[in-house]
Structures are given as C-alpha cells and as structure tokens.
Amino acid sequence: MTANHTKNHKNETACKVTDEICLPDTNLPRVVIIGGGFAGLALVEKLKHKEVQVVLFDKNNFHQFQPLFYQVATSALEPDSIVFPFRKQINGYKNVLFRLAEVEEIQPSTNTIITNKGSVHYDYLVLATGTTTNFFGMDNVESHSLGMKDIRDSLNIRHMMLQNLEQAAITCDDKEQDALTNFVIVGGGPAGVEMAGALAEFCKYILPKDYPEYPSSIMNIYLIEALDELLNTMSDKASSKTLKYLEDLNVKILLNEAVSNYDGLQVTTKRGRTILAKNLIWTAGVKGQFPKGIDNKHVVKGNRLKTDSYLMVEGYKNIFAIGDIAAIITEETPKGHPQVAQTAIQQGKWLGNSLLKIIKNEAPKPFEYKDKGSLATVGKRKAVADLGNFKFAGYFAWFLWSVVHLLSISGFKNRLMVGFNWAISYFTYEKSNRLIIRNFKPKSLVNETEE
Numbered sequence: 001m002t003a004n005h006t007k008n009h010k011n012e013t014a015c016k017v018t019d020e021i022c023l024p025d026t027n028l029p030r031v032v033i034i035g036g037g038f039a040g041l042a043l044v045e046k047l048k049h050k051e052v053q054v055v056l057f058d059k060n061n062f063h064q065f066q067p068l069f070y071q072v073a074t075s076a077l078e079p080d081s082i083v084f085p086f087r088k089q090i091n092g093y094k095n096v097l098f099r100l101a102e103v104e105e106i107q108p109s110t111n112t113i114i115t116n117k118g119s120v121h122y123d124y125l126v127l128a129t130g131t132t133t134n135f136f137g138m139d140n141v142e143s144h145s146l147g148m149k150d151i152r153d154s155l156n157i158r159h160m161m162l163q164n165l166e167q168a169a170i171t172c173d174d175k176e177q178d179a180l181t182n183f184v185i186v187g188g189g190p191a192g193v194e195m196a197g198a199l200a201e202f203c204k205y206i207l208p209k210d211y212p213e214y215p216s217s218i219m220n221i222y223l224i225e226a227l228d229e230l231l232n233t234m235s236d237k238a239s240s241k242t243l244k245y246l247e248d249l250n251v252k253i254l255l256n257e258a259v260s261n262y263d264g265l266q267v268t269t270k271r272g273r274t275i276l277a278k279n280l281i282w283t284a285g286v287k288g289q290f291p292k293g294i295d296n297k298h299v300v301k302g303n304r305l306k307t308d309s310y311l312m313v314e315g316y317k318n319i320f321a322i323g324d325i326a327a328i329i330t331e332e333t334p335k336g337h338p339q340v341a342q343t344a345i346q347q348g349k350w351l352g353n354s355l356l357k358i359i360k361n362e363a364p365k366p367f368e369y370k371d372k373g374s375l376a377t378v379g380k381r382k383a384v385a386d387l388g389n390f391k392f393a394g395y396f397a398w399f400l401w402s403v404v405h406l407l408s409i410s411g412f413k414n415r416l417m418v419g420f421n422w423a424i425s426y427f428t429y430e431k432s433n434r435l436i437i438r439n440f441k442p443k444s445l446v447n448e449t450e451e
Helices: 038-047 066-073 139-144 151-170 174-181 190-210 236-248 341-359 395-408 412-428 443-450
Strands: 030-034 053-058 062-064 083-085 096-100 103-107 112-115 118-121 124-127 131-133 182-186 220-225 252-255 259-262 266-269 274-276 279-282 286-288 304-307 319-321 326-328 374-377 383-387 390-394
Touching: 030 038, 038 053, 038 341, 066 151, 066 190, 066 395, 124 341, 139 259, 139 279, 139 443, 151 174, 151 190, 151 279, 174 182, 174 274, 182 190, 182 274, 190 220, 190 236, 190 374, 220 266, 236 252, 236 374, 236 383, 236 390, 304 319, 374 395, 383 395, 390 395, 395 412
Parallel strands: 030 053, 030 124, 053 096, 124 319, 182 220, 182 279, 220 252, 304 326
Antiparallel strands: 062 083, 103 112, 112 118, 131 286, 259 266, 266 274, 374 383, 383 390
16 A cells, blocks of 8 residues: 655646646645544544645535534524634644535546545545434435534524524414424434433523413423434433433433424324424434445445445545444444544544555554443433443533533634533523524425425
C-alpha cells in the first residue's frame, strides 16, 4: 500500500472556475475526508501538522454536536451553541483544507471524487459520512414525521411543537386540540428516551406558565418501542430505571409496539392501536449514507460499508470508512461496532495513526474498540450509566452525563453558552428559547407545493 502522490499543477493564486476544485500544489500524499462529524474531525486532529495534505469535504460549513439535538428541539438551547465552524476548527492547521461541497460520486479507478462544485483527485479517501434517518420504507411515515439527525431537524421539531401549541390555544375543536397537543416519539433508544424526558419536563414546567388557556394534562407524550424494553443496548438496570423515570414524568410508554402507518393525523401500530397526533418524532433507526461509486456487494445491513480490521473498505486498497458508516464484521462483532460517538472518535484517531504508517510502508495494527461505557439522561437530575461493571442511576449519573457532554462540545464559547443555559435551567426549569423564527411546514405539504 504505497502512496501514489497526487500533484495539482494549478497555481492556487490563479484559480479559475473549472471542473476541478482548486487546491494548493503539493508533493505530499493527499488524504480526502468526506464528512466532518465526530469521526472525520478526530481524523483531522490526528493528521494536523503531519506530512500529508488533508482536504475535508462537507455539505455544511460546521460540525454538529448530535447528542444535544433534543435540547435544541425542546427550546433548552439555541442551535449556535452546539454547532462549530470547520474553518475555525482547523485555523492554524497549515496542512488541512476545508471545501464546502457535497460529494456525489466516487470514481475509484481514477482516484477521483465528483462533487457538486467540481472534482478532486486523492491518494487516500476516507468516508466518514455518517447516517440518516431510516423509516424502513414507510413513505407515509417519512412524509408526515420528523427525524432528528441534523440541526435543521431539531429546529423543525421546535417550530412544529410551538406552532401546534399556539394553534391548540386558538381552536375550539376538541379533537383538533387533542391532535395538536399529543406527541408521539418512536424509538426507545437514547435519542428517544432523552427527547421524551425533555418534552415531559416542558409539559410539566413550561406549559402551565405559557399556556394558561388549557391544563398541562392536555399534552400527552407517547414513547413507542418495538422491543420489550427501553435502551436495549444498555443494562437491565438502566432499562428499568429509565422506564420508572419516564413513567414518573407521565410519559405513556408502549413496549412491543411498532408503527405501521402515519398520515399526519393518526398513528397506527401493527397491533391495531391508533393515536391521534399531529406531532411524530422518529428516532427508531438509522441507515448509512455515502456517495455512489462503491460496489453494492461491499454494502451490508443498515447500508454500512464492510471493512477489514484496518477500516479499509472491502475490495479497495486506498478507500477507508470510519464512524457510523463503517462495519467491521467479525465473529466478535457480527453487526459491526456500535454506531455511537465514542466508536467514531476512536476510529478517527486510530486511522490517523494507521495512515501515517501506511504512507511510510509500515504495517498498522488492527483496530480495537474500547467500550468506555454508556450514558443516557432522562430529564433533569436523572440519568442512567453503564461503566464497565458499575451500573448506577440518579443524580450522580446525571452529573457525569453533563460533565462528559460539556467537555465534548467544540469551542470554549460553545461550552460556556451550554453551561450557562444548563445552570439557569437547573435552578429555574426555564427554557428561554421558545421562539418561532420561521414558519414550519410538514414535508408532505412542501412536496405538494413543489408538485
């Protein structure tokens, strides 16, 4: 695996609009990274100031801190506090470049990627493109509900919730009012559990103050999970504690239930249950997303890319995959590693070291995942933690969750903003960002308008 170093013979100072994206001339091996999530940024950090040219591509110009999307959605945080500009992140990294473009195709035969802005040659290509919401082929559900995989999704949920609560205060139709104030969350994993807890606290502490027109009991929150327990990837203790915490917050939990249809007004489950609701938030599954050009025979369940123990995509010699998109299939990991932030960060760091060895014609070591444990919060002052043999819940688990997440956010200013908001909320339960700054329209209505 030797480097076939790419040379871009254009002078950067004389860039013209052509089919090729302009990059500085270099004799160094070029590492192109697609995606600036946890995995992509961890790789960038490992390769900064090294003898390689790193080019980071992303369709956004900012990194998103996904674990706190639900707090933006429930008005606890502003979006600015959990996003961070890539160019600010790489400021001072002389060998790292960022280009705002969406990669549409990979051409492995010529070591080229095609973007919506032009093409780029690479010596090594790293796919860190992450996942998108998986609706499992249910088009109706997808058209009328909202996922939570992007900061824009979080803002859409916030606007949908606030607009519907305002409309409920206007209407005199009891059935319409019920639909507007009923919230259904599908998926009992960490995202669904945290969203349910935050909504329940909004209902308990904010609704009575902001909407005295009707009692807070009018807002019903349903959490639907297809399996027989919540947080099925965590311990039984974490699952049972989470169930109790949510029930104490009056969340209606439906286990062994799977959604079969949703028309924007009525949720239907496979067991025949129906729920009237105009708010459905889908956290029940994800699937990998990556540009076309990779042979389908290397794609496994969940639309993930099958890699070897060195995170090299099966069938290719200089294309790697890290983070949620990568699946190292072995006897020990038949489904690949967990699609969580700590996996992505570990793989990004590991691949950085491995690429430097590969470039020097040295043999890298296979990737080994170290499980540092799992945390999930269920409202304020309540969380569950699985840290090795230690399983605990309550205030200390919540404090640990808060510290870990606060330290993981990019940028001192962002940490300060989040910490300040959390401090206010800790003492007052106040959520000060209850603003409708743009009119939200469901995807189904947007599609109808476009047609």
